[in-house]
Amino acid sequence: MPPSVQTRREKQKAELRSELVEAAHKLVQEEGYEGLTIRKLAKRVGYAPMSVYSYFADKQDILFALAEDAFETLARRIEEHSSDDPIEALQAVMTEYAAFGLGNPNEYRTVFMTEKTRLPEGRSYEDMEEGNPAMKVLISRVEACVAAGKLQGDPRAIATMLWAVGHGTISLLITFPFYPFGDPQAFVKRMCDLTLATLSTQNVPPLTETPVNC
Amino acid sequence: MPPSVQTRREKQKAELRSELVEAAHKLVQEEGYEGLTIRKLAKRVGYAPMSVYSYFADKQDILFALAEDAFETLARRIEEHSSDDPIEALQAVMTEYAAFGLGNPNEYRTVFMTEKTRLPEGRSYEDMEEGNPAMKVLISRVEACVAAGKLQGDPRAIATMLWAVGHGTISLLITFPFYPFGDPQAFVKRMCDLTLATLSTQNVPPLTETPVNC
DNA sequence: ACACCATACCGTACATGTACGGAAAGAATT
DNA sequence: AATTCTTTCCGTACATGTACGGTATGGTGT
Numbered sequence: 078m079p080p081s082v083q084t085r086r087e088k089q090k091a092e093l094r095s096e097l098v099e100a101a102h103k104l105v106q107e108e109g110y111e112g113l114t115i116r117k118l119a120k121r122v123g124y125a126p127m128s129v130y131s132y133f134a135d136k137q138d139i140l141f142a143l144a145e146d147a148f149e150t151l152a153r154r155i156e157e158h159s160s161d162d163p164i165e166a167l168q169a170v171m172t173e174y175a176a177f178g179l180g181n182p183n184e185y186r187t188v189f190m191t192e193k194t195r196l197p198e199g200r201s202y203e204d205m206e207e208g209n210p211a212m213k214v215l216i217s218r219v220e221a222c223v224a225a226g227k228l229q230g231d232p233r234a235i236a237t238m239l240w241a242v243g244h245g246t247i248s249l250l251i252t253f254p255f256y257p258f259g260d261p262q263a264f265v266k267r268m269c270d271l272t273l274a275t276l277s278t279q280n281v282p283p284l285t286e287t288p289v290n291c
Numbered sequence: 292m293p294p295s296v297q298t299r300r301e302k303q304k305a306e307l308r309s310e311l312v313e314a315a316h317k318l319v320q321e322e323g324y325e326g327l328t329i330r331k332l333a334k335r336v337g338y339a340p341m342s343v344y345s346y347f348a349d350k351q352d353i354l355f356a357l358a359e360d361a362f363e364t365l366a367r368r369i370e371e372h373s374s375d376d377p378i379e380a381l382q383a384v385m386t387e388y389a390a391f392g393l394g395n396p397n398e399y400r401t402v403f404m405t406e407k408t409r410l411p412e413g414r415s416y417e418d419m420e421e422g423n424p425a426m427k428v429l430i431s432r433v434e435a436c437v438a439a440g441k442l443q444g445d446p447r448a449i450a451t452m453l454w455a456v457g458h459g460t461i462s463l464l465i466t467f468p469f470y471p472f473g474d475p476q477a478f479v480k481r482m483c484d485l486t487l488a489t490l491s492t493q494n495v496p497p498l499t500e501t502p503v504n505c
Numbered sequence: 506a507c508a509c510c511a512t513a514c515c516g517t518a519c520a521t522g523t524a525c526g527g528a529a530a531g532a533a534t535t
Numbered sequence: 536a537a538t539t540c541t542t543t544c545c546g547t548a549c550a551t552g553t554a555c556g557g558t559a560t561g562g563t564g565t
Contacts, residue, residue, distance in 0.1 A: 090513095114551065125515045127553080136552065182406075190404050192396070192466055237472065241482055245459015253407055258451065259498040268455055275489040284473040304543095328521065339545045341523080350522065 094132045097122060098142045105143065110183045113139070140187040147184040151177045152210030163221040164277075168269060170215050171243050175265040177211075178247035185251060189244060215239065230281025237284060242272045308346045311336060312356045319357065324397045327353070354401040361398040365391045366424030377435040378491075382483060384429050385457050389479040391425075392461035399465060403458060429453065444495025451498060456486045 100121045104113045115136060119126040133139045151173065158169040178185040188209075219236045222228040228235055246268045250261050258264045314335045318327045329350060333340040347353045365387065372383040392399040402423075433450045436442040442449055460482045464475050472478045 115553085116551075126551095127516080128514050130553075131513060186406075190462070190466060192400075193469065237470075238482060238485065241459040241463050242456055243459070244463055245455040245457070248404070248462060249455050249458055251406065252404060255407065256451075257498060264498065268452060271452065271486065271489050274493075275485050279488075284471060284478065329523085330521075340521095341546080342544050344523075345543060 090132070094142075097129065097132055098139075098146070101139055101143055102146070115139075137187070137191065144184040144188045147177075147181055148188065148209060148211050152214055155211060155214050163218065163225045164227050164273065167215075167218045167222055167239075167273070168266075170211075170218055171239070171265065171269040172262075174211060174215075174243055175247050175250075175262065179250060179261055182251045185247065190248060212236075212240070228277055228281075230276075230279075231283040234281045234284045235276055238276065238281070239269075239272060242268055304346070308356075311343065311346055312353075312360070315353055315357055316360070351401070351405065358398040358402045361391075361395055362402065362423060362425050366428055369425060369428050377432065377439045378441050378487065381429075381432045381436055381453075381487070382480075384425075384432055385453070385479065385483040386476075388425060388429075388457055389461050389476065393464060393475055396465045399461065404462060426450075426454070442491055442495070444490075444493075445497040448495045448498045449490055452490065452495070453483075453486060456482055 097118065101113055101118055104117060104121060108117075115129050116126045118139070119129050129139075133142070154177070155170055155173045158173055160166040160169060216232060216236045219228065219239070220232045223230070223232050223235070243265075246265050249256070250258060250264070311332065315327055315332055318331060318335060322331075329343050330340045332353070333343050343353075347356070368391070369384055369387045372387055374380040374383060392403075430446060430450045433442065433453070434446045437444070437446050437449070457479075460479050463470070464472060464478070
Protein backbone atom coordinates (compact mmCIF):
# COMPACT_ATOMS: atom_id res chain seq x y z
CA MET A 78 0.00 0.00 0.00
CA PRO A 79 1.23 3.51 -0.74
CA PRO A 80 2.23 5.82 2.08
CA SER A 81 -1.09 7.32 2.99
CA VAL A 82 -1.54 10.64 4.67
CA GLN A 83 -2.19 8.73 7.84
CA THR A 84 1.13 6.93 7.81
CA ARG A 85 3.06 10.04 6.90
CA ARG A 86 1.57 11.73 9.88
CA GLU A 87 2.46 8.85 12.13
CA LYS A 88 5.99 8.91 10.84
CA GLN A 89 6.29 12.58 11.56
CA LYS A 90 4.95 12.04 15.03
CA ALA A 91 7.51 9.33 15.64
CA GLU A 92 10.24 11.66 14.44
CA LEU A 93 9.18 14.37 16.80
CA ARG A 94 9.05 11.88 19.59
CA SER A 95 12.56 10.71 19.02
CA GLU A 96 13.66 14.31 18.75
CA LEU A 97 12.27 14.76 22.22
CA VAL A 98 14.05 11.66 23.45
CA GLU A 99 17.30 12.94 22.05
CA ALA A 100 16.81 16.30 23.73
CA ALA A 101 16.03 14.54 26.98
CA HIS A 102 19.18 12.51 26.62
CA LYS A 103 21.29 15.62 26.20
CA LEU A 104 19.61 17.27 29.14
CA VAL A 105 20.47 14.34 31.36
CA GLN A 106 24.04 14.33 30.13
CA GLU A 107 24.42 18.02 30.82
CA GLU A 108 22.53 18.45 34.04
CA GLY A 109 22.19 15.01 35.51
CA TYR A 110 19.21 12.87 36.08
CA GLU A 111 17.07 15.25 38.09
CA GLY A 112 17.92 18.07 35.74
CA LEU A 113 15.44 16.53 33.36
CA THR A 114 12.15 18.32 33.85
CA ILE A 115 9.20 18.62 31.55
CA ARG A 116 9.53 22.37 31.35
CA LYS A 117 13.20 22.35 30.47
CA LEU A 118 12.64 19.65 27.93
CA ALA A 119 9.82 21.58 26.31
CA LYS A 120 11.86 24.75 26.18
CA ARG A 121 14.72 22.84 24.60
CA VAL A 122 12.62 21.82 21.62
CA GLY A 123 10.64 25.06 21.49
CA TYR A 124 7.34 23.71 22.75
CA ALA A 125 5.09 24.70 25.55
CA PRO A 126 5.41 22.41 28.56
CA MET A 127 2.08 20.74 28.01
CA SER A 128 2.87 19.85 24.44
CA VAL A 129 5.27 17.23 25.62
CA TYR A 130 2.26 15.29 26.77
CA SER A 131 1.23 14.80 23.18
CA TYR A 132 4.17 12.45 22.85
CA PHE A 133 4.54 10.95 26.30
CA ALA A 134 1.88 9.88 28.73
CA ASP A 135 3.80 11.19 31.71
CA LYS A 136 7.31 11.76 32.91
CA GLN A 137 7.79 8.09 33.67
CA ASP A 138 7.17 7.45 30.01
CA ILE A 139 10.07 9.71 29.06
CA LEU A 140 12.42 8.05 31.50
CA PHE A 141 11.36 4.70 30.14
CA ALA A 142 12.15 5.74 26.60
CA LEU A 143 15.60 6.82 27.72
CA ALA A 144 16.13 3.57 29.54
CA GLU A 145 15.12 1.52 26.54
CA ASP A 146 17.90 3.12 24.56
CA ALA A 147 20.35 2.22 27.28
CA PHE A 148 19.22 -1.38 27.32
CA GLU A 149 19.78 -1.71 23.63
CA THR A 150 23.34 -0.64 24.24
CA LEU A 151 23.55 -3.25 26.95
CA ALA A 152 22.32 -5.97 24.64
CA ARG A 153 24.94 -5.04 22.08
CA ARG A 154 27.61 -5.08 24.72
CA ILE A 155 26.52 -8.49 25.90
CA GLU A 156 26.68 -9.91 22.42
CA GLU A 157 30.24 -8.71 22.12
CA HIS A 158 31.10 -10.85 25.12
CA SER A 159 30.37 -14.40 24.16
CA SER A 160 32.19 -17.70 24.35
CA ASP A 161 32.22 -21.16 22.81
CA ASP A 162 31.41 -22.64 26.17
CA PRO A 163 27.69 -21.99 26.64
CA ILE A 164 28.05 -21.75 30.42
CA GLU A 165 30.75 -19.14 30.07
CA ALA A 166 28.55 -17.30 27.61
CA LEU A 167 25.80 -17.34 30.17
CA GLN A 168 28.11 -16.06 32.87
CA ALA A 169 29.10 -13.25 30.55
CA VAL A 170 25.47 -12.16 30.39
CA MET A 171 25.35 -11.86 34.14
CA THR A 172 28.66 -10.04 34.31
CA GLU A 173 27.76 -7.50 31.68
CA TYR A 174 24.29 -7.12 33.09
CA ALA A 175 25.76 -6.34 36.47
CA ALA A 176 28.35 -3.96 35.08
CA PHE A 177 25.61 -2.14 33.25
CA GLY A 178 23.36 -1.90 36.28
CA LEU A 179 26.12 -0.60 38.47
CA GLY A 180 27.24 1.85 35.81
CA ASN A 181 23.76 3.08 34.91
CA PRO A 182 21.82 2.94 38.15
CA ASN A 183 19.21 5.46 37.04
CA GLU A 184 18.30 3.58 33.92
CA TYR A 185 18.33 0.33 35.81
CA ARG A 186 16.01 1.74 38.39
CA THR A 187 13.47 3.09 35.97
CA VAL A 188 13.23 -0.19 34.13
CA PHE A 189 13.50 -2.70 36.95
CA MET A 190 12.61 -0.92 40.13
CA THR A 191 9.48 1.05 39.37
CA GLU A 192 6.21 -0.76 39.52
CA LYS A 193 4.59 -1.72 36.25
CA THR A 194 0.99 -1.23 37.18
CA ARG A 195 -0.02 -1.16 33.55
CA LEU A 196 1.91 -2.73 30.72
CA PRO A 197 2.94 0.12 28.44
CA GLU A 198 0.29 0.50 25.75
CA GLY A 199 -1.42 -2.86 25.50
CA ARG A 200 1.63 -5.06 25.21
CA SER A 201 1.59 -8.54 26.64
CA TYR A 202 4.33 -9.68 28.98
CA GLU A 203 5.77 -11.59 26.08
CA ASP A 204 6.22 -8.41 24.10
CA MET A 205 7.82 -6.95 27.15
CA GLU A 206 10.17 -9.89 27.37
CA GLU A 207 10.94 -9.71 23.69
CA GLY A 208 11.03 -5.95 24.01
CA ASN A 209 13.87 -6.00 26.48
CA PRO A 210 16.77 -7.08 24.35
CA ALA A 211 18.91 -8.01 27.32
CA MET A 212 16.36 -10.49 28.58
CA LYS A 213 16.11 -11.92 25.10
CA VAL A 214 19.83 -12.68 25.01
CA LEU A 215 19.65 -14.24 28.45
CA ILE A 216 16.95 -16.63 27.40
CA SER A 217 18.69 -17.59 24.20
CA ARG A 218 21.92 -18.36 26.01
CA VAL A 219 20.08 -20.43 28.57
CA GLU A 220 18.57 -22.34 25.69
CA ALA A 221 22.04 -22.92 24.34
CA CYS A 222 23.10 -24.38 27.67
CA VAL A 223 20.10 -26.66 27.74
CA ALA A 224 20.77 -27.73 24.17
CA ALA A 225 24.37 -28.51 25.11
CA GLY A 226 23.22 -30.56 28.08
CA LYS A 227 24.89 -28.26 30.55
CA LEU A 228 21.56 -27.37 32.10
CA GLN A 229 18.31 -29.23 32.07
CA GLY A 230 14.74 -28.15 32.39
CA ASP A 231 12.59 -25.32 31.20
CA PRO A 232 14.69 -22.49 29.72
CA ARG A 233 12.23 -19.80 30.69
CA ALA A 234 12.15 -21.00 34.27
CA ILE A 235 15.93 -21.12 34.45
CA ALA A 236 16.25 -17.68 32.92
CA THR A 237 13.69 -16.27 35.32
CA MET A 238 15.51 -17.67 38.30
CA LEU A 239 18.80 -16.32 37.06
CA TRP A 240 17.11 -13.00 36.51
CA ALA A 241 15.82 -12.98 40.07
CA VAL A 242 19.25 -13.67 41.47
CA GLY A 243 20.97 -11.16 39.24
CA HIS A 244 18.41 -8.51 39.89
CA GLY A 245 18.47 -9.05 43.63
CA THR A 246 22.22 -8.74 43.68
CA ILE A 247 22.40 -5.66 41.52
CA SER A 248 19.52 -3.83 43.07
CA LEU A 249 20.94 -4.35 46.55
CA LEU A 250 24.29 -3.05 45.41
CA ILE A 251 22.58 -0.01 43.93
CA THR A 252 20.26 0.61 46.84
CA PHE A 253 22.74 0.07 49.68
CA PRO A 254 26.02 1.31 48.31
CA PHE A 255 27.55 1.49 51.79
CA TYR A 256 26.71 -2.05 52.85
CA PRO A 257 29.88 -4.16 53.01
CA PHE A 258 29.31 -6.45 50.07
CA GLY A 259 33.00 -6.39 49.37
CA ASP A 260 33.98 -5.99 45.75
CA PRO A 261 30.72 -5.64 43.79
CA GLN A 262 31.91 -7.65 40.82
CA ALA A 263 33.14 -10.40 43.09
CA PHE A 264 29.82 -10.49 44.87
CA VAL A 265 28.00 -10.72 41.58
CA LYS A 266 30.22 -13.55 40.48
CA ARG A 267 29.65 -15.41 43.70
CA MET A 268 25.91 -15.11 43.39
CA CYS A 269 26.04 -16.18 39.79
CA ASP A 270 28.23 -19.18 40.49
CA LEU A 271 26.09 -20.18 43.41
CA THR A 272 22.99 -20.23 41.27
CA LEU A 273 24.48 -21.97 38.27
CA ALA A 274 26.03 -24.58 40.51
CA THR A 275 22.68 -25.72 41.76
CA LEU A 276 20.77 -25.25 38.57
CA SER A 277 23.22 -27.50 36.77
CA THR A 278 22.60 -30.37 39.18
CA GLN A 279 18.84 -30.51 38.91
CA ASN A 280 16.05 -30.52 36.45
CA VAL A 281 14.09 -27.28 36.48
CA PRO A 282 10.38 -27.67 35.87
CA PRO A 283 8.39 -24.91 34.20
CA LEU A 284 7.21 -22.10 36.39
CA THR A 285 3.51 -22.77 36.35
CA GLU A 286 4.00 -26.05 38.16
CA THR A 287 4.21 -26.08 41.89
CA PRO A 288 7.23 -27.95 43.21
CA VAL A 289 6.52 -31.41 44.56
CA ASN A 290 8.27 -31.36 47.92
CA CYS A 291 6.22 -30.19 50.87
CA MET B 292 21.44 11.69 86.34
CA PRO B 293 18.14 13.46 86.90
CA PRO B 294 15.91 14.29 83.98
CA SER B 295 17.33 17.60 82.86
CA VAL B 296 15.47 20.20 80.92
CA GLN B 297 17.31 18.99 77.88
CA THR B 298 16.06 15.45 78.15
CA ARG B 299 12.52 16.51 78.85
CA ARG B 300 12.58 18.55 75.73
CA GLU B 301 13.92 15.70 73.72
CA LYS B 302 11.23 13.46 75.10
CA GLN B 303 8.56 15.92 74.13
CA LYS B 304 10.01 16.21 70.68
CA ALA B 305 9.97 12.46 70.31
CA GLU B 306 6.36 12.38 71.42
CA LEU B 307 5.37 14.95 68.86
CA ARG B 308 7.23 13.04 66.23
CA SER B 309 5.44 9.82 66.98
CA GLU B 310 2.17 11.71 67.03
CA LEU B 311 2.99 12.76 63.48
CA VAL B 312 3.84 9.21 62.53
CA GLU B 313 0.55 8.02 63.91
CA ALA B 314 -1.33 10.68 61.99
CA ALA B 315 0.54 9.71 58.85
CA HIS B 316 -0.38 6.11 59.44
CA LYS B 317 -4.07 6.97 59.69
CA LEU B 318 -3.87 9.11 56.59
CA VAL B 319 -2.43 6.24 54.60
CA GLN B 320 -5.08 3.88 55.93
CA GLU B 321 -7.85 6.27 54.98
CA GLU B 322 -6.68 7.63 51.68
CA GLY B 323 -4.03 5.25 50.44
CA TYR B 324 -0.37 5.68 49.95
CA GLU B 325 -0.37 8.72 47.72
CA GLY B 326 -2.98 10.38 49.88
CA LEU B 327 -0.19 11.12 52.31
CA THR B 328 1.00 14.65 51.61
CA ILE B 329 2.90 17.00 53.83
CA ARG B 330 0.11 19.53 53.77
CA LYS B 331 -2.61 17.10 54.72
CA LEU B 332 -0.44 15.68 57.46
CA ALA B 333 0.27 19.12 58.87
CA LYS B 334 -3.38 20.07 58.82
CA ARG B 335 -4.21 16.83 60.60
CA VAL B 336 -2.08 17.73 63.60
CA GLY B 337 -2.83 21.45 63.47
CA TYR B 338 0.55 22.62 62.22
CA ALA B 339 1.61 24.69 59.31
CA PRO B 340 3.00 22.58 56.48
CA MET B 341 6.55 23.65 57.03
CA SER B 342 6.51 22.71 60.68
CA VAL B 343 6.54 19.07 59.76
CA TYR B 344 10.10 19.62 58.65
CA SER B 345 11.12 20.22 62.24
CA TYR B 346 10.53 16.53 62.84
CA PHE B 347 11.38 14.96 59.51
CA ALA B 348 14.13 15.81 57.10
CA ASP B 349 11.91 15.26 54.10
CA LYS B 350 8.99 13.20 52.92
CA GLN B 351 11.15 10.16 52.43
CA ASP B 352 11.94 10.35 56.10
CA ILE B 353 8.26 10.09 56.97
CA LEU B 354 7.75 7.13 54.71
CA PHE B 355 10.77 5.51 56.29
CA ALA B 356 9.37 5.97 59.76
CA LEU B 357 6.16 4.32 58.65
CA ALA B 358 8.06 1.47 57.08
CA GLU B 359 10.11 0.91 60.21
CA ASP B 360 6.94 0.32 62.14
CA ALA B 361 5.88 -2.22 59.58
CA PHE B 362 9.18 -4.02 59.77
CA GLU B 363 8.90 -4.39 63.49
CA THR B 364 5.62 -6.12 62.92
CA LEU B 365 7.35 -8.35 60.41
CA ALA B 366 10.05 -9.27 62.89
CA ARG B 367 7.44 -10.23 65.44
CA ARG B 368 5.62 -12.31 62.89
CA ILE B 369 8.80 -14.08 61.93
CA GLU B 370 9.58 -14.95 65.51
CA GLU B 371 6.17 -16.53 65.84
CA HIS B 372 7.13 -18.88 63.03
CA SER B 373 10.07 -20.86 64.24
CA SER B 374 11.07 -24.50 64.34
CA ASP B 375 13.38 -26.91 66.12
CA ASP B 376 15.10 -27.65 62.85
CA PRO B 377 17.35 -24.64 62.20
CA ILE B 378 17.02 -24.98 58.46
CA GLU B 379 13.26 -24.96 58.69
CA ALA B 380 13.50 -21.94 60.95
CA LEU B 381 15.59 -20.24 58.30
CA GLN B 382 13.10 -21.12 55.60
CA ALA B 383 10.39 -19.62 57.75
CA VAL B 384 12.24 -16.32 57.72
CA MET B 385 12.22 -16.28 53.96
CA THR B 386 8.60 -17.29 53.73
CA GLU B 387 7.40 -14.64 56.14
CA TYR B 388 9.68 -12.07 54.60
CA ALA B 389 8.17 -12.79 51.23
CA ALA B 390 4.62 -12.76 52.52
CA PHE B 391 5.30 -9.43 54.11
CA GLY B 392 6.83 -7.91 51.00
CA LEU B 393 4.00 -9.06 48.80
CA GLY B 394 1.43 -7.87 51.31
CA ASN B 395 3.05 -4.52 52.00
CA PRO B 396 4.64 -3.51 48.73
CA ASN B 397 4.76 0.18 49.57
CA GLU B 398 6.64 -0.30 52.80
CA TYR B 399 8.91 -2.81 51.16
CA ARG B 400 9.69 -0.40 48.39
CA THR B 401 10.53 2.51 50.64
CA VAL B 402 12.90 0.44 52.71
CA PHE B 403 14.51 -1.75 50.10
CA MET B 404 14.01 -0.09 46.77
CA THR B 405 14.90 3.55 47.30
CA GLU B 406 18.52 4.52 47.17
CA LYS B 407 20.29 5.13 50.45
CA THR B 408 22.61 7.88 49.39
CA ARG B 409 23.24 8.87 52.96
CA LEU B 410 22.78 6.62 55.97
CA PRO B 411 20.06 8.20 58.06
CA GLU B 412 21.66 10.48 60.63
CA GLY B 413 25.19 9.25 61.09
CA ARG B 414 24.48 5.60 61.66
CA SER B 415 26.94 3.02 60.49
CA TYR B 416 25.79 0.13 58.33
CA GLU B 417 25.98 -2.01 61.42
CA ASP B 418 23.41 0.11 63.18
CA MET B 419 21.34 -0.14 60.07
CA GLU B 420 21.64 -3.89 60.12
CA GLU B 421 20.85 -4.04 63.80
CA GLY B 422 18.20 -1.43 63.21
CA ASN B 423 16.26 -3.59 60.80
CA PRO B 424 14.84 -6.20 63.10
CA ALA B 425 14.01 -8.57 60.27
CA MET B 426 17.61 -8.68 59.14
CA LYS B 427 18.66 -9.29 62.69
CA VAL B 428 16.50 -12.39 62.94
CA LEU B 429 17.81 -13.65 59.61
CA ILE B 430 21.40 -13.42 60.76
CA SER B 431 20.72 -15.08 64.07
CA ARG B 432 18.97 -17.99 62.42
CA VAL B 433 21.79 -18.39 59.96
CA GLU B 434 24.13 -18.51 62.92
CA ALA B 435 21.98 -21.24 64.41
CA CYS B 436 22.31 -23.26 61.23
CA VAL B 437 26.06 -22.82 61.23
CA ALA B 438 26.23 -23.82 64.89
CA ALA B 439 24.19 -26.92 64.12
CA GLY B 440 26.53 -27.80 61.27
CA LYS B 441 23.80 -27.50 58.65
CA LEU B 442 25.63 -24.65 56.98
CA GLN B 443 29.27 -23.74 57.06
CA GLY B 444 31.10 -20.53 56.57
CA ASP B 445 30.65 -16.90 57.47
CA PRO B 446 27.14 -16.22 58.79
CA ARG B 447 27.08 -12.66 57.56
CA ALA B 448 28.07 -13.72 54.08
CA ILE B 449 25.45 -16.45 54.03
CA ALA B 450 22.78 -14.09 55.30
CA THR B 451 23.72 -11.48 52.73
CA MET B 452 23.46 -13.96 49.90
CA LEU B 453 20.12 -15.18 51.15
CA TRP B 454 19.04 -11.60 51.41
CA ALA B 455 20.04 -10.95 47.81
CA VAL B 456 18.08 -13.93 46.58
CA GLY B 457 15.04 -13.15 48.68
CA HIS B 458 15.08 -9.52 47.75
CA GLY B 459 15.50 -10.22 44.07
CA THR B 460 12.60 -12.60 44.10
CA ILE B 461 10.27 -10.36 46.03
CA SER B 462 11.11 -7.17 44.26
CA LEU B 463 10.58 -8.76 40.88
CA LEU B 464 7.22 -10.07 42.01
CA ILE B 465 6.31 -6.61 43.21
CA THR B 466 7.63 -4.75 40.19
CA PHE B 467 6.32 -7.06 37.48
CA PRO B 468 3.04 -8.34 38.83
CA PHE B 469 1.94 -9.51 35.41
CA TYR B 470 5.02 -11.56 34.59
CA PRO B 471 4.20 -15.28 34.68
CA PHE B 472 6.10 -16.31 37.76
CA GLY B 473 3.40 -18.78 38.59
CA ASP B 474 2.30 -18.91 42.19
CA PRO B 475 4.34 -16.25 44.03
CA GLN B 476 4.79 -18.32 47.18
CA ALA B 477 5.86 -21.30 45.16
CA PHE B 478 8.37 -19.20 43.28
CA VAL B 479 9.75 -17.86 46.51
CA LYS B 480 10.07 -21.36 47.90
CA ARG B 481 11.87 -22.51 44.81
CA MET B 482 14.36 -19.70 44.98
CA CYS B 483 14.89 -20.28 48.65
CA ASP B 484 15.40 -24.01 48.26
CA LEU B 485 17.72 -23.47 45.35
CA THR B 486 19.94 -21.23 47.36
CA LEU B 487 19.98 -23.26 50.53
CA ALA B 488 20.72 -26.39 48.57
CA THR B 489 23.96 -25.01 47.27
CA LEU B 490 24.94 -23.07 50.32
CA SER B 491 24.69 -26.22 52.39
CA THR B 492 27.18 -28.05 50.19
CA GLN B 493 29.98 -25.52 50.35
CA ASN B 494 31.95 -23.40 52.72
CA VAL B 495 31.08 -19.73 52.40
CA PRO B 496 34.02 -17.38 52.94
CA PRO B 497 33.50 -13.90 54.36
CA LEU B 498 32.46 -11.21 51.94
CA THR B 499 35.57 -9.12 51.97
CA GLU B 500 37.59 -11.92 50.46
CA THR B 501 37.55 -12.36 46.75
CA PRO B 502 36.76 -15.91 45.69
CA VAL B 503 39.72 -17.92 44.50
CA ASN B 504 38.51 -19.30 41.21
CA CYS B 505 39.18 -16.67 38.60
C1' DA C 506 -17.19 25.83 -1.66
C1' DC C 507 -18.69 24.75 2.59
C1' DA C 508 -19.20 22.54 6.93
C1' DC C 509 -17.21 19.30 9.90
C1' DC C 510 -13.79 17.24 12.58
C1' DA C 511 -9.44 15.25 14.27
C1' DT C 512 -5.11 16.69 15.67
C1' DA C 513 -1.37 19.51 17.54
C1' DC C 514 -0.28 22.85 20.39
C1' DC C 515 -0.90 26.00 24.13
C1' DG C 516 -2.47 28.94 28.52
C1' DT C 517 -4.05 28.65 32.81
C1' DA C 518 -4.55 26.59 37.11
C1' DC C 519 -3.75 23.52 40.90
C1' DA C 520 -1.49 20.41 44.30
C1' DT C 521 2.74 19.16 45.74
C1' DG C 522 7.65 19.11 47.97
C1' DT C 523 10.63 22.12 49.91
C1' DA C 524 14.13 26.34 50.30
C1' DC C 525 14.55 30.59 52.82
C1' DG C 526 14.06 33.96 56.11
C1' DG C 527 11.55 35.67 59.95
C1' DA C 528 9.06 35.79 64.40
C1' DA C 529 8.16 34.42 68.98
C1' DA C 530 9.19 32.29 73.02
C1' DG C 531 11.78 30.35 76.24
C1' DA C 532 16.61 29.12 78.27
C1' DA C 533 21.18 30.48 79.35
C1' DT C 534 24.44 33.81 80.48
C1' DT C 535 25.88 38.10 82.17
C1' DA D 536 16.95 42.17 85.26
C1' DA D 537 18.86 42.56 80.76
C1' DT D 538 20.81 40.49 77.00
C1' DT D 539 21.96 36.93 74.04
C1' DC D 540 21.22 32.44 72.16
C1' DT D 541 18.53 28.46 70.77
C1' DT D 542 14.61 26.22 69.46
C1' DT D 543 10.08 25.98 67.42
C1' DC D 544 6.96 27.29 64.34
C1' DC D 545 5.28 29.76 60.42
C1' DG D 546 4.43 32.71 55.85
C1' DT D 547 5.95 33.26 51.54
C1' DA D 548 7.84 31.79 47.39
C1' DC D 549 9.42 28.75 43.84
C1' DA D 550 9.93 24.74 40.68
C1' DT D 551 7.68 20.87 39.44
C1' DG D 552 4.15 17.36 37.38
C1' DT D 553 -0.04 17.41 35.34
C1' DA D 554 -5.48 18.13 34.72
C1' DC D 555 -8.57 20.77 31.91
C1' DG D 556 -10.31 23.37 28.39
C1' DG D 557 -9.40 26.27 24.44
C1' DT D 558 -7.73 27.37 19.71
C1' DA D 559 -5.94 26.96 15.28
C1' DT D 560 -4.72 24.26 11.41
C1' DG D 561 -5.29 21.26 8.01
C1' DG D 562 -7.58 17.11 6.10
C1' DT D 563 -12.32 14.91 4.99
C1' DG D 564 -16.92 14.40 3.45
C1' DT D 565 -20.85 16.70 1.32
